[in-house]
Amino acid sequence: RGNVRTEHVKRLNLTRRLQQERPLPLSVIKTIVTSEMGQPQGGFEELIGLEVAMGPLLADGRTLAPKRIGEVAKDTGLSDDDIRKFAAIGLIQIDSRKGGDWLNQRNVKIMEIIAQTRADGFTPEIGYTVESYAIYPQMIELLARRAVVGFYSRLGDKLDQPAAAKLAVNGIRTLSEMVPLMLIDRIVRMVEKVSESGKLPASDEDV
Amino acid sequence: RGNVRTEHVKRLNLTRRLQQERPLPLSVIKTIVTSEMGQPQGGFEELIGLEVAMGPLLADGRTLAPKRIGEVAKDTGLSDDDIRKFAAIGLIQIDSRKGGDWLNQRNVKIMEIIAQTRADGFTPEIGYTVESYAIYPQMIELLARRAVVGFYSRLGDKLDQPAAAKLAVNGIRTLSEMVPLMLIDRIVRMVEKVSESGKLPASDEDV
Incomplete structure (x- = not known):
């Protein structure tokens, strides 16, 4: 290599x-x-720099200005420490530059969602600790890797950058729509099954 | 047990x-x-039948009428056979009743997404076969199981049904928003890294 x-x-x-x-x-x-x-x-020389072509296609109208961690902490009510712990388990990514630690808009939004979900009642006190979220980045990492490797190895030598960027962004949209639908459907069916059987599904790991 | x-x-x-x-x-x-x-x-007797209380909270304004597989095939252009193969790998769930095989609205939508993604260019011919989607239900199953077991074991004896249903649906919404954001962020960073290094990330399994 x-x-x-x-x-x-x-x-x-x-x-x-x-x-x-x-x-x-x-x-x-x-x-x-x-x-x-x-x-x-x-076999994917043509796609070097693909992220640049993808950028404008992924923008969704909202401002994409990054925020400093301190600002995110202030806006969400999460502690600086908790935000860094969420980064340590991989739920969010910190970008260190210009003498500071920043979150991009997507990671800001993830912290906003976590803050809301704590306000809803999923608190660390009853078990929804930072560590309890560690399974998500692990799974997402595998899905992302599969998607990226699959894309480059199948299409890396077949498309020019504009076509590849368009297709890649469509693929990301597909996953973004499909995965939540599958998750909701699976959870609802599991809840039905718990009601019917009175038993929880097996869980290999500590919950 | x-x-x-x-x-x-x-x-x-x-x-x-x-x-x-x-x-x-x-x-x-x-x-x-x-x-x-x-x-x-x-410890979660109170939550038996939770799916009934969750139902109205999960409805999103669209019609939730199920469709027969034949109808879905006609509407999407996918073959009956492919739809059944997607069910076999767990990407969708078939409900067999009333002398027929049905997909609920969420599973209909998943098939519509797959049809669109094939039209975009992710075709079986270049490697996006039914089997290539098998990783998604595997991952989703693990996430759903973790979410459900975590919820019942932490909250099963603390909430009545209306409160639990509301919280569960909020939790599902949280996951539905957070997971796509994480996935997009991870994929974009991975693409950047491929451009920078000229190497694909390691993939344990065949892609």
């Missing part, structure tokens, strides 16, 4: 140098790079 | 008989049952 990595860095540097030197479409630059270095081994 | 089961069935039968015989609040009936049979062992 080290070889692939070096190869990749070389290709990436050449691509970037060409982009700076000549205002050519990426497809042309790619042809030049390939003529100099041969076919890429990774 | 067999003992708890028998005990539960007895309590449930007594509760139902009392409900039919006398129009009393459930709290009063519970007191009668407890006076006849002692404290329940399970």
Whole structure:
């Protein structure tokens, strides 16, 4: 893999140098790079920088300004310490830069949801501690990894960046709609089953 | 556990008989049952039938009429066979009754999403087969189980049905909002990392 990595860095540097030197479409630059270095081994060279093309498609009209942790704490009523604990278990991601620790808008929203859910009655005192949320990032990590690896390995050499960005964002929307529907349906059916059987489903881990 | 089961069935039968015989609040009936049979062992007797109280709170204004599989196939363009395969991997649930196989509105919607995602370009031909979706129900099952077991074991003996139903539905809404945000954030960060490193994240399983 080290070889692939070096190869990749070389290709990436050449691509970037060409982009700076000549205002050519990426497809042309790619042809030049390939003529100099041969076919890429990774198969998804074209998709390097995909996040940039995805950015505008993922924006949803709300402001996407990040907030400092202290500001999020003040706005939500959560403690600074709890926010950092949620980051430690992976429920949110802290971006450290410009002499401070920031949450992007999505992570701000997650903290707002947690604050609301505590206000609803899911409090640490009755067992809804920070640690009790650790299963979510674990599962999400697996789903995300599967989605990303699947996407690049199936489509990395078939699409240009604009097409790939559009498709990737559609895929993310699909998951965002499908997963909650599945979760609600599964929970309701499980509750029905508990009522019918009087028994809780088996749980391998401590709840 | 067999003992708890028998005990539960007895309590449930007594509760139902009392409900039919006398129009009393459930709290009063519970007191009668407890006076006849002692404290329940399970600790969530009060929540038996919770799905009924949750029903109206989960309705979202759309019609919740179920559809027959044939109708869903016609409306979405998916084949009858594919719909049954999605059920076989657990992505959707088929309800067999009244001489037919039905999907409830949530499962109809999941099939509509899948049809749209195929139209977008995530086709079986390039690898997005029915089987490639199997990871989702596996993960969702674990999340749902954790949520349900956690809820009953922490709150089963603390809340009456209306309060529990309200809280449970709030909890479901929390998960429905939080999980997609986490998923989007994780995928975007992973894409950034792929661009930066030129390497795909490790995937334990075949993608």
